[in-house]
Amino acid sequence: MFKFVSVSAGLLACLLSTTAVAGPQVGLHDGKIEGVTENGVSRYLGIPYAQPPVGPLRWRAPQSPSPWSGLLEARSFGPDCVQMDMESPPGPGFVNPESEDCLYLNVWAPENATGKRLPVMVWIYGGAFIMGASSYPSYDGTAFAKQDVIVVSLNYRVGRFGFFAHPALKADGEAVGNYGLMDQIKALEWVQTNIVAFGGDPGNVTIFGESAGASSVNFLMASPKARGLFHKAIAQSGGSNGFVKPLDKAEADGKAWGDKKGALTAEALRHLPAATVLDAPVLLPESVIADAQVVLESTPDAYKNGHIADVPYLVGANNYEESLIRWLPGAEKKLIESLGPKGEGVVKLYMADGTPREVAEKRLWGEYAMTLPARWRAEQTAKKNGKVWLYRFGYVPETLRATTPGAGHENEIEMVFDIRQSRTARHEWTPSDLNMTASMNRYWVNFARTGNPNGEGLTPWPAYTAQSRTLMHFDNSGIAPVTDFAKARLDALEAATTK
Template sequence: MTAGTCFAGAGCRQGHDFRIGRAGMGRQFRLLAQAACLLSLLAGVATVQAAAPLVDTNAGPITGKSTDGVDAFLGIPYAGDTGRANRWRAPQPVPAWTVVRQATDFGADCLQEPPHNPPGGSPWTAEYFPIGKASENCLFVNVWRPAGAATAGGLPVMVWIHGGAFVGGSGAVPLYDGTALARQGIIVVSLNYRLGIFGFLAHPALSREAGSSGNYGLMDQIAALRWVKENIARFGGDPTRVTVAGQSAGAASVHALLAAPSAAGLFRQAIAQSGSGMGIPIMPHAAAEAMGEKLLAAAGVESIEALRALPADAVAKAGKDPSLGPPGLRFAPITEPAILPDPAKQRSNVPVLTGLTADEGSTGRDWSLASVAQLEDLLVRRFGDKAVHFRPFYTASDDATASVAVKRLLREQAIASMLAWAQTRPADAAPVHAYLFNHTQTGTPAERFGSFHSVELAYVFGTLDKSGRAIQEADRAIAASMMGYWVSFVRDGDPNAKGSPAPLWPRLSSGKIMGLGDKTEPVESLQPDTWRAYRDFAASGGKLGLF
């Protein structure tokens, strides 16, 4: 700053010269003007600093950023580095800090495989995928809250667990931005957890070391929920009003957490989007340990210590070694005594919101089947000698009607799988509310992908503008409706807000599910005869699933 001038916006006109009449008076005036400018500039800086939200977590103070009525705190470590010596160990405590830590950018994503690209193309565009660097130092949470939440306090909390087949994904995926939901009066927390070979490796030596092995990714999720319980009140949230939510692998994680003894008491409600009754078998501990032994052989090492000493990319490469056969080893949650002793034994006192999209299987090979012969082949492949019981429901006289029947079969099988899961809950269980999302997103070829797996995410989070698609008013209306239902469930354990003009969402026990998307109205889950056939098929040992 030169004599007689000040910075623009600091309270004086830029470049103005305050020299007047006598030299002495001019000098005094210049000094006074400079002091006024300096004070104004400092006041402006103080205002900016005051606007940056500050929270003192149990590990140390952090500062976030505030935009349009929402405070965001990004890249907060909830556990320590998982690399080398900490690889395949329970999440370690975060070293405390005393200097204010900037929480304005996302932390690193966890190491992962490249995004899946189905042979027939993909409906998933950039907003569905992680955008940051990846590292073994990746256990971060992100928090969005309404501005002023710290003063109000007691806000309900939604903790989001990302999908990605347990081999990909991140809490920083653009679709999961919690800003729009936070504006509705809740706090949103997203998290990272270890993936693939780094998150779910089991081995006898690891089991001897810690009493069990294999579910490190689930341990991370539980550690993040504990972080929320210990810290969320400092952000203005209520630690007794936590809803755990997830989609796809995140939904599978939600069900694992419902069964995990060490997760009891960490959340009050659960949301499982695509979904419940996924039909994916969970590997037993002994088989997972045997797979771990194959990995050591493929890596050319003889001990876990040696495997920990390898660079991360060498470990990942060993999991895809040709000696293991295509596509290499696949790692996901397993049954083991420490974290997940019995996946089927899920706590039933937790209200659940669950559901699926109408076209979950549209990226799979069966979706494009379009002849009478292919329909018959699908019936036999899916139902074996029980196909005779399903033919009356899926008939076709030509290729056009065969294509329609194929798509209806895939959809109804997924609904039946969800219903079969709900049937395992006792009569006095907390309520289940279920949905079917049926809407083709603008810019997605309806004839190919329809209401594809994960399409509802942009509507739930209100992040439609994260895509490059031309968003229509109908899309925004659907998003507003769905956010209203989700926020009500997070707040009260019921998607039906008191006094809301929105259509009433019935409990699944009524036999109805909520249609969301093109129409918002209750619909029959399945016709009674169709459900009876699926129920009998499952009772006889038949396998149902989402896909």
């Protein structure tokens, strides 16, 4: 069973205090908050960026938070959004309550940064749009803050709470359906209004995310509602996002579901228990809806047509993305069957180096799902003279190499965030691991600062162009640029899967 708590009526009251206690304090647009400082980094957790999306605000665009008086103690994460159970929790000892009242964000900033104009990075978590939370230990922004980069992480609604349409929910002129994406946009608006108070530069904001978070980055790149709210973007293993559900189809599906629950009106829908709404959550790729306001088209169409923000873009995937097949049994067989006669030829290319067929089929699926879309987006961006950097991550921590065939989906996150010490750490760090994580983190820091990942002491990372087709390869042997990585098999796979 899932766990969640109802805190919409009492959370702020519990957090508000008129008694001054030691801790960094920041005055925001809506009130004053107090965080915690440790080792030169101040963190502020559980800051409301919107009103609780409950009752009449369920399935509505996020509304600005109500101002508060006194001091809000921003020392612990707000609740995670209600979601399906995690099959693989983010480390031993992790626990955080769930609630529909979940629109909170967190900030990590250097101590005494007030008055500065530091680059800002806004992290968007993954989880197939049906799970995930900003409270995960691997999303700690301390390493960035120690390098004078402010990190913001946010919760957004997932599952049917975040992506749902129904004819009864239409409101005059208001976007419907993609409430999770609207939450992300609202958080970016909050950054524009408030980040100066932490020492951040609202004119230098980088959005970055992994998996569904990277998909979100790509949707935000294409959304007119997000234009001007960010200035750089990083998409880590975001996939193709080739399908968005038409609004009329989403409304028909929503009505059929509501009818089964006996909820025929907007009021009845909003009175359904959270456990009922959680029932049979919507799944990627059918989560995101072409609502004509937030999402106008699929992101492949947007990238191909040049309907994306003109900002520096860093994109890539890992070398063992087929790790996802544990949740999608048989996906590789279905993909190959869908290719018809072309499928066997592509499989043989993947077996050309002696790779067993079973392994080759899964590798083909992993590259189809993540590697090829990353290369394709880099290609489309480069063709339109965009500034883009492509990577492939394959580094496995030394103590895991005996049992781990490659860098699975999401395995780069702990390196990007340079999470060396955590109460939920899953392995010991060796000197080689520490060198890799420090380099990964510094590339991301440099990109946030300047729109270019390169910097002193790092292996030069060439920009991807339609002529050079060079990516940066991170693996167990080190860091090095590679031109036309796996060109033969990726070109064949692209030709076989392009309609």
